[in-house]
Amino acid sequence: MQLMILGLILWTAAHLFKRVAPGLRARMGDIPGKLLVTVLSLAAVFLMVIGFRRAEFEPIYTPWPGMGHLNNLLMLGSVFLFGVSHSKGIVKSKLRHPMLTGVIVWAVAHLLVNGDLASVVLFGGLGLWAVASMVLINAQDSWTPPVPGRIRSDAIGLGISVVIFAVIAAIHIWLGHNPFLGTYG
Structure with a gap:
């Protein structure tokens, strides 16, 4: 479950980055910023899937x-x-x-x-x-x-x-x- 929660945090941070830190996101540039969000999103999905599949049924x-x-x-x-x-x-x-x-x-x-x-x-x-x-x-x-x-x-x-x-x-x-x-x- 910890991997899944880490994935959720990573997903949320990656997708809210532009909204909560627009200045930092703008300084990164368009393509590097989108690339960072893409890489973090893929890692987040991987962690959420693995974490969900490993979680015990409660x-x-x-x-x-x-x-x-x-x-x-x-x-x-x-x-x-x-x-x-x-x-x-x-x-x-x-x-x-x-x-x-x-x-x-x-x-x-x-x-x-x-x-x-x-x-x-x-x-x-x-x-x-x-x-x-x-x-x-x-x-x-x-x-x-x-x-x-x-x-x-x-x-x-x-x-x-x-x-x-x-x-x-x-x-x-x-x-x-x-x-x-x-x-x-």
Whole structure:
């Protein structure tokens, strides 16, 4: 669990660096700054995955029956939100932080079906990071919504999201965590 927590701290520090130390980040330059965030992010993901897989199961709460269905629906929405920031559809013009919103939806979805300590720390921690990021960005920068695109772009994005969700589900199954079997009773 300590590796996972170290990974969470590293992830948060790397991603909030620009917001909490903008002068230092600016002095680093654009490419070196992005490279540092990339390297720290990859190290953070590695530590979180290894730490989560090694963590002992310590139950905190029992997920409600039937939450697996809601989890999968929320996960499809989360994947869609991740892609919205790269689309030219209508949804992008309505949400200031589609990717961070996707992280929050992802975190909530996982907390609905995982009641152990490691899950609460990992998913709750990343969800809190996303909320903190939104608050900091909103406090520092104004937002002008982009011109709304076409619904066709959102429909294509949803189709792509279904395919990506299927790949994510297949990877979960391969790792031994079938998302279609948990808390369906």
